[in-house]
Structure formats: structure tokens, C-alpha cells
Amino acid sequence: MSADVRAAAPTRRPPRTSPDRRTGRRPRFDVLPYALVAPLAIFIIGLALFPAAVTLVDAFFKVQPLNPPDGFIGLGNFVRMFQDDSIVSSMVNTAYYVVIGVVLSTVLGVLFAVTLQQRFRGRSVLIAVLILPWALPGVVEGIVWSGIWDSNTGLLNSVLTSLHVISHYQVFLGQNRLVTVLVIELVQVWQITPLSTLLVLAALQNIPGDLYEAAELDGAGAWKTFTRITVPLARPGIAIAMVQAVIATLNVFDQPYVLNGAASTGASVMEQTYFVSFQNLDFGEGYALSLLITVVTILVSLAIVRIVYRAVEL
């Protein structure tokens, strides 16, 4: 760009649409940014904030299309929710899903991230493989893993029988509650661990190599280095990984729906929300359940951030 073009520029510039800070003139109302953000704003307001407000308000109303009239019933939906055995049982299941899922995905995420911390040949290929389960639909992962858990044709039964660990094929899903929840949650852990790994790995990359060299000079062993340097300095990454795991596990739906259907041994709160809303057509109670999950999700996430997250000063 030559000097004369630059000099000629102000006269060619359309005066209306670009407010000019350099001339000091007070710019006219600038339409362009509003035009650019308007579609986003319409979506966010119309299809995110407004529906969220509806959930918040209608949780305190009776909303049953097949059983009018609707009206304000205060905490009625919440009271009925806690009187419904299948919903209470789904809350217990979901608590198990959360504890098992958050612990396992965090532990595995840290182990995988430490494995990937230093550069080595084939590291980027390994990361590409590791990402896979994150990219796949939860429903299909349920189908994939049913090939492992199946009571007639499953890989696990076949291997355990061949190794003489069990004498005949076992039913893993739908018998014992803890076994069912564990087996289903492992499938979700498979899906959410890649993101946990990446988040922890990103935190590990920020740890200066000097620290490890100093630790080695001081004669610290691998375990001491891991507990005194790696874990404390990876805390921000671990906290975010745990929060995404909490959100995923509290809202678990696809895996139990495909692997165990509506059976009470593994049904999650999100499944009950779906059944209550779209099979019983009791939207009010569905709203109350949605609100409950949302509030619990936010509170648990905040608690984790408070407990685990510490700003790391280097």
C-alpha cells in the first residue's frame, strides 16, 4: 500500500458506516455490529434464555396437557417428585453415576495426561486415537459396549469363562444395582475421559521443566515429583476436567437408555425426566426435575472449583 493511496483513503471511505475515531467527530449510530450479532441474539434469547426462564417458572405450575386446567401449585411438583419411588431411586442411581464417573474419568485423565506429558515418537498419533471416544455418539457407544457386556455373546463373559474366573456366563446389566451402574458408567467414562485428558495435559504443558530438573537434583523420586509438582500445578486443569465430568454424569441419558432401558436398576434422573414429560405428559414435574438437575449441576460445579481450583503462581 503506497502513501498516496493512504492519503486518498478518507475521501473514499463511506462516511456513514464507519465511525472515525481519528477525526474526533461524534460518530452516527452504527448499525453494523447490531446486524452482525442480531441472529445470535435471537437464538440465545428465543431458544436458550426464554426456555430456561420457562423451566424456572413452570416448575411451580401444574402443566399437564391431557389434564387441564393448569395453574400455580407452589412446590407441588417437587413434593410429588420425592413421593415417586422410581424418581427417588433414579436420584440414588445418578449419585452413583456421578461419583463413579467423576472419580474414574479424573484418575484416568491424569494418568493418560502424564503418559503424554513428554514428547515421544508417535505421541500425536496416540492423541488422535485417544480423542476417538469423545467424538462418537453416546447411543452408539452403548451399542458398541453392549457387545462387551452381553450375557449371551459378550466379550467379557467369553474371556472370564476361558480364564476360569467364572464357570458360566453372567448377566451384568439389570440384576444388581451397583454392578449395573458401574458397567453403564464405564461406557460414559470411556466417552468423557479424552476431554479430561486434554484439559489436564494443557495444564501440564505449562509446568516449567526447571521444576522437574530441580526436583531431580534434590533426589526426589518419581512418586514424590508426581505428588509434589505435577498434581498441585495441574489443579486448574483437573478442576475443569472434573466440572465437565460432573455436568456429563449428572445429565447422563444415552448410555443407560440404550443399555438398560427404563429398568430401575440403572435409570438416571434424566431418563425419568424424559419418561415423566414425554410418556406421562406431566410437563410440570418434568420442569421441576430439570430445574433440580440444573441447580445441583451448578452447585456441585462451583464446589469443585472452590475446592480443587487454585490459581497457580509460577
Added chain:
Amino acid sequence: MRAAAWLRPLGIAFILVWTLLPLYWVLNTSLQTDAQVSAKPAHYLPPTPTLANYVTLLSGSGDISTSVRQSTINIVIECAGATVVTVVLATLAAYAFARMRFRGRNVLFYSVLATMALPAYATLIPLYRIMSALGLVNTYTGIVLVYVSGFLPLAAWILYNYMSSLPIALEEAGQVDGASRMRVLWHIVLPLARPGIVSTAIITFLSAWAQFLFPLVLSSDLSTQPLTVVIAALQGRHTVPYSLMSAAGVVAVAVPAVIAIVLNRYIVSGLLTGSVK
């Protein structure tokens, strides 16, 4: 030492087995006949590898084959539609957020961030009722609108971070040369932001491909049901042969798996800009 030297090969082996074994197993099952699948102990390799299950899905005239084919067309249309709309709208908004000052900017910006913190299913029932009121239940439009509303915040956030990190000097030079801001966006910002746009498009496409509960509620028959919904319904019948079910599973896994393997760099960078800041 960050990890004891003998630990790393162990970790690598565990990552590979943990990630690939389930995928190997479904592929193995899909290449067997239904009789072979029921063998005890199981065949760890297909004894007589056959593509018969895939041929059935591809060209069979049965109920299962036609519903898998139609729902594959549906999922491609819905994912492509949601990805294009999301990326275009998010790019325009991200440019405004990153480079312009205007009244209401911060309020809107923090609203976008706030919606990211909401669990997606918090709005499931209201969205169904809105689409129902608009007559958009069981239409591609309805499903794409709901997907876009769900994916826009993260997409705008990733692109905002990406565009903010671009050097502003080139854009200023373009403006001094008399280019309008839309020309600057088109000719200067978009080419520079291409990696961020690709990341956003891939993450949006994969998220759309993975949807289940929203289309389960929003689509009532094969005219719009995506592959995920149809596969879950087939599984629920308990009558579909296991080997055929596995082949359908492989079809549903193949597209996102190939994308994830080939374009994993974009995914990693996009996920990290999306969730760390």
C-alpha cells in the same frame, strides 16, 4: 523425571487397549454371521470374514435396512444444516464481539457465556413446546434450529477467542485503504481465522452427529429421525440380529471416527480454546 521410564510404555499400551478394544470388538462382530456371533467362547477374529451385514444394510429391502439408510440421510442433512448455520452466525457475531464496541455488547456477551454453563437438557421441554407451537416438530428446520441454539454459544466463544488473538494491524491497514468492514472481514479476517473456523465446524458437526435426546423428542418418524435415534430403537426391539446391529453401529461410528482421526489437530486446539479460558 515426569514419569518413571517404565511407566510410559505401560500407559501407552493401556490407552490403546482401552480406546480401541471396544471398537475392534464391534467391527469383529459386524464381520461375522449371526450364528458365529453366538459361539461360546466368542470368535476373537472373524472365522470367515463377511461383508454380508453391510450389504444387507446398503441394499436390503427389509424394514431395518431402509430405516438405517433413510436415517443416515437424515443425520447428514441435519448435521450439515446445523454446522453451516452455526458457523456463519457465530463468525459474524464473533467478529463484532472481537473488533467492535457497541451498546449492549457486554450484556449479550455474558448472556452467551451464561448459556454455556446451563446443562443442555434444562431447556428440553420448553424447546419441544416452542417447536410444537411453531409446527416445527418432526421437521428438519425444527431440529436444525434447536441444534444451532445449543451449539452457537460455544462456537461464538471459540471464534471470539481465535479472532481476538489475530494481529489487528492487517485489518487496520485494510480499513485505511478504504475497505469497508465487511470487506475486511471477508478478505482479511476470514482467511486468517480459517483454522479456528475449521475447528468450530468440526466440533459442531461432531456434536450434532452425537445428538440423541433432542431428536428423540423432536422427531416422531423416519422422515426426520437421525441414525442415532433409529439405532437405539432397533436395539430396543431385541429382535435385530446382533451382527447386523453391530454393522449399523460401525456405520454410525465410521463418519465421526474418520473425522476425529484425520482432523484431530483442529479438534484439540478448538476444545482447548473452548473450555480453558
